[in-house]
Amino acid sequence: MPNAHLFLSYSHLEDAFALRLAADLRAAGVQLWMDRLDAALVTGEDWRRAIEKSLDASAGMLAVVSPAYVESDYCLKELARAADRKKRIYPILLRPVPQPPLDLQLAQRVDFTRANDSNCYSAALAKLIRDIEATEGLDPRLDPVSSYLLHLIAEMESIKGVHDFVALAGEAEDTTSHSAVRPPPRVMAAWGLEGEFALLGDAPDVSGSIGVGQPAHVESIAEALDHFSRFILLGAPGAGKTTTLRRVAMEAARERLSKRSAPLPLLLRLPAWANESTFEDFLRAHWPFDSDPLDALDSLLLLLDGLNEIGAFGSTKAAALKGFLAREPDCRVVVTCRSGDYGAELDLELPCVEVQPMDEARVRRFATVYLENDAEEFLERIGLQEVQFAPAGGFAGGSRRLVTLARNPYLLVALMAVSRESATGALPANPGVLFRKLVAVLWEREHRRQTAGWVPYADIVARLSALASEVLTKGLSTELPEEVVTAHADSELVEVACRASLLEHTEQGTRFYHQLMQEYFAAEACPVDVLLAHVEAATFDGVVGLSRGPWDEVIIAKAGLLPNADELVDDLVQTNPYLAAEAVASGILVGDAVRFRLTEKLVAVFGARLSAWELPPDSVETEMAIRSLGAISAVDAVEPIIGALEINNTGIIAAACDALAEIGDASAAPPLISQLGGWDNGDKTQRPPSMRRKIFAQIADSAEQALIRLGEAGVPSCIDALGQRSHYNDNSLAALLYILGRIGSPRAVEPIMEFSKTLLPFSVAMANMDVVRAYTYQAFGRLRAKQAIPLLAKALGEDSPDPESLPYAELWGGQPNLSERLSLQAARALALIDAEDAREVLRAHGLPEIPVPIFVPDWAVQ
Numbered sequence: 013m014p015n016a017h018l019f020l021s022y023s024h025l026e027d028a029f030a031l032r033l034a035a036d037l038r039a040a041g042v043q044l045w046m047d048r049l050d051a052a053l054v055t056g057e058d059w060r061r062a063i064e065k066s067l068d069a070s071a072g073m074l075a076v077v078s079p080a081y082v083e084s085d086y087c088l089k090e091l092a093r094a095a096d097r098k099k100r101i102y103p104i105l106l107r108p109v110p111q112p113p114l115d116l117q118l119a120q121r122v123d124f125t126r127a128n129d130s131n132c133y134s135a136a137l138a139k140l141i142r143d144i145e146a147t148e149g150l151d152p153r154l155d156p157v158s159s160y161l162l163h164l165i166a167e168m169e170s171i172k173g174v175h176d177f178v179a180l181a182g183e184a185e186d187t188t189s190h191s192a193v194r195p196p197p198r199v200m201a202a203w204g205l206e207g208e209f210a211l212l213g214d215a216p217d218v219s220g221s222i223g224v225g226q227p228a229h230v231e232s233i234a235e236a237l238d239h240f241s242r243f244i245l246l247g248a249p250g251a252g253k254t255t256t257l258r259r260v261a262m263e264a265a266r267e268r269l270s271k272r273s274a275p276l277p278l279l280l281r282l283p284a285w286a287n288e289s290t291f292e293d294f295l296r297a298h299w300p301f302d303s304d305p306l307d308a309l310d311s312l313l314l315l316l317d318g319l320n321e322i323g324a325f326g327s328t329k330a331a332a333l334k335g336f337l338a339r340e341p342d343c344r345v346v347v348t349c350r351s352g353d354y355g356a357e358l359d360l361e362l363p364c365v366e367v368q369p370m371d372e373a374r375v376r377r378f379a380t381v382y383l384e385n386d387a388e389e390f391l392e393r394i395g396l397q398e399v400q401f402a403p404a405g406g407f408a409g410g411s412r413r414l415v416t417l418a419r420n421p422y423l424l425v426a427l428m429a430v431s432r433e434s435a436t437g438a439l440p441a442n443p444g445v446l447f448r449k450l451v452a453v454l455w456e457r458e459h460r461r462q463t464a465g466w467v468p469y470a471d472i473v474a475r476l477s478a479l480a481s482e483v484l485t486k487g488l489s490t491e492l493p494e495e496v497v498t499a500h501a502d503s504e505l506v507e508v509a510c511r512a513s514l515l516e517h518t519e520q521g522t523r524f525y526h527q528l529m530q531e532y533f534a535a536e537a538c539p540v541d542v543l544l545a546h547v548e549a550a551t552f553d554g555v556v557g558l559s560r561g562p563w564d565e566v567i568i569a570k571a572g573l574l575p576n577a578d579e580l581v582d583d584l585v586q587t588n589p590y591l592a593a594e595a596v597a598s599g600i601l602v603g604d605a606v607r608f609r610l611t612e613k614l615v616a617v618f619g620a621r622l623s624a625w626e627l628p629p630d631s632v633e634t635e636m637a638i639r640s641l642g643a644i645s646a647v648d649a650v651e652p653i654i655g656a657l658e659i660n661n662t663g664i665i666a667a668a669c670d671a672l673a674e675i676g677d678a679s680a681a682p683p684l685i686s687q688l689g690g691w692d693n694g695d696k697t698q699r700p701p702s703m704r705r706k707i708f709a710q711i712a713d714s715a716e717q718a719l720i721r722l723g724e725a726g727v728p729s730c731i732d733a734l735g736q737r738s739h740y741n742d743n744s745l746a747a748l749l750y751i752l753g754r755i756g757s758p759r760a761v762e763p764i765m766e767f768s769k770t771l772l773p774f775s776v777a778m779a780n781m782d783v784v785r786a787y788t789y790q791a792f793g794r795l796r797a798k799q800a801i802p803l804l805a806k807a808l809g810e811d812s813p814d815p816e817s818l819p820y821a822e823l824w825g826g827q828p829n830l831s832e833r834l835s836l837q838a839a840r841a842l843a844l845i846d847a848e849d850a851r852e853v854l855r856a857h858g859l860p861e862i863p864v865p866i867f868v869p870d871w872a873v874q
Contacts, residue, residue: 442572
């Protein structure tokens with residue numbers, strides 16, 4: 013029995029091999045310490061201490077030797093520390109090194125240079141285990157379940173989805189390799205930042221009339237699992253579905269290792285479902301134990317990835333899976349699928365949970381994890397600082413396009429990689445152009461590394477493009493057998509493509525690293541006439557809205573790769589105008605005539621101007637048509653979109669608000685303002701008042717956000733509305749003040765000062781008026797309005813708050829009365845103004861000079 017563990021030292025560029033080796037050695041009874049398995053949740057100074065403590069307490073070191081290892085300062089420091097402390101050293105030769113350090117030359121090495129060959133790897137592993145057993149001894153082998161779970165954790169650690177895609181740590185190897193201490197992987201800090209999920213429940217109501225059914229939002233996939241024991245995980249391409257499923261698998265594996273009553277995770281790729289006739293057969297073929305998986309269903313957590321990637325037999329296999337789920341109602345299951353692909357043919361009749369686009373805070377944190385001090389420059393370059401986020405739904409174009417891409421984790425990493433290699437110039441907004449640049453970055457990286465088997469860029473693009481075209485043309489699954497891949501690239505070139513994150517090995521064969529990558533390569537290969545032959549007419553589904561065809565992403569990418577996309581887009585207008593709009597919104601240039609025909613086609617969906625409360629034939633299609641007009645900035649469509657604000661459907665109204673904000677025409681401001689107070693007098697339904705209030709709040713919120721995004725173009729109309737206060741209710745006035753404060757236009761200060769003079773003195777009996785007063789104070793603070801300091805000082809003098817009451821943790825429970833709330837808002841406004849006069853007022857009342865977290869919007873609109 014060994015008395016102490018062995019320490020695993022490796023370059024972060026070789027972490028996939030190191031994790032695999034660590035799991036195999038542990039399963040064989042080797043006591044081994046590895047940072048990624050034993051200190052995965054440790055950060056900062058604790059990370060450094062954990063590594064040093066483990067190395068000092070070890071019996072010896074396993075060193076994964078490669079050129080990256082001997083060029084890494086932290087690897088060499090670990091080696092020197094082990095030698096200084098007389099630790100036994102076991103060199104593991106992964107890649108040849110011309111002149112290894114002396115400490116590595118003195119020990120007998122084990123050759124893993126052919127580790128990609130499973131037989132060679134197994135033989136080298138057996139020799140290494142024998143060597144360790146002879147000197148250190150072994151613990152008993154792990155039981156099959158523990159061994160499986162350990163290997164699953166190691167696999168998930170090595171492929172954390174989108175975070176590891178571009179291997180930005182590898183891009184930064186010139187800096188991290190000179191670190192004195194092994195750096196913690198950046199992916200660990202970003203793991204799970206994709207964030208918010210929408211619980212859609214069963215198929216949403218698509219009756220078309222106004223409804224209040226809004227999806228519930230949760231902050232983590234764990235919360236979604238608490239709501240549903242089985243569900244479909246939907247998301248846009250690159251939204252993080254696979255990454256999320258891997259995270260669930262890893263956390264479930266860790267839990268099962270510590271608690272045997274926890275469910276056993278089984279992660280399967282549905283595209284690997286090849287020849288097995290039933291789902292039960294597929295399950296047995298990939299079950300890692302000798303028992304029958306059907307006997308263990310009540311203890312399993314089935315994680316099934318890629319329902320939309322099965323290929324030509326997708327509908328048949330979806331039906332088989334649906335039958336299995338009906339026969340096994342207690343089996344816990346999560347299935348991933350692209351949102352646009354989850355229509356009637358793939359419907360499993362399960363609740364739906366959708367990965368939401370990242371919000372601004374998540375985009376900022378994600379970028380900071382990777383780019384650290386360079387993050388702000390990158391975020392400014394994509395326009396995050398200037399552009400308001402639109403609500404999820406549809407797609408954006410124009411100046412907002414890059415921000416829309418950045419809300420997608422996979423595309424955000426791609427943008428960051430391209431940005432690092434191209435410090436100046438516009439970043440590409442079309443996925444075809446973006447991936448063309450990304451592939452060039454990744455392939456050049458392998459050239460710099462002098463990777464054996466590298467070929468010129470044009471050669472690899474031609475080979476992988478032909479492969480991708482074959483996959484789509486023949487309707488193959490994304491899991492490709494060896495004979496299909498090697499028909500286009502020999503095994504050595506395939507290995508280079510895997511190192512470059514263009515391809516990826518799987519248990520069943522090889523696939524493109526991401527389906528979007530595959531679709532880009534197909535776009536490079538396919539001529540326009542072939543693509544047009546695969547265009548499908550637009551269809552709409554009650555669950556996902558506009559259904560997607562298997563060639564849609566390829567067509568959008570192709571539009572960006574063409575020197576002139578007019579012919580392609582013009583043909584799309586007639587067959588699928590929504591696909592044409594998405595192509596135009598991706599940043600490509602098309603002629604005015606093509607753009608006019610597209611606008612005309614989309615407007616025709618809902619008419620030039622519908623009468624109030626008239627429901628269009630298809631509300632889902634109408635909503636998509638309006639969003640498409642916004643995405644292409646169709647100025648000629650402003651009038652009919654304004655007319656759509658009168659349609660009796662919250663989804664259509666929200667789409668119209670978003671579209672008008674996207675187009676940015678000042679004429680949209682007055683009709684948007686008219687929506688701020690609700691229009692309950694026109695509701696012809698017999699809904700109870702509470703439901704009507706909720707509906708009107710949703711409408712008002714859509715209009716409010718649209719006016720904020722409209723920005724300076726809408727300021728004159730908002731100011732005019734404040735001057736006509738008798739025409740608007742208090743909710744509308746509060747919203748106008750909030751909007752002007754958020755836009756931050758200096759020209760709003762004087763009109764708001766004049767407006768404030770019309771407000772009556774404080775009265776508890778007039779609570780709504782004092783809500784308006786609170787928003788007035790908030791607007792002064794946001795606008796840094798020094799002119800308002802006397803007014804705000806007077807507000808404090810009327811009812812000065814207790815300084816100790818300012819940082820309320822829960823503002824509305826046991827807490828200040830309305831008068832005190834107004835004083836708190838006045839104090840916050842003075843702190844935001846950040847002028848000496850304002851600070852003097854705050855000091856006179858004993859109040860802090862920094863803004864305290866006091867906000868009003870939640871209690872304003874009732």
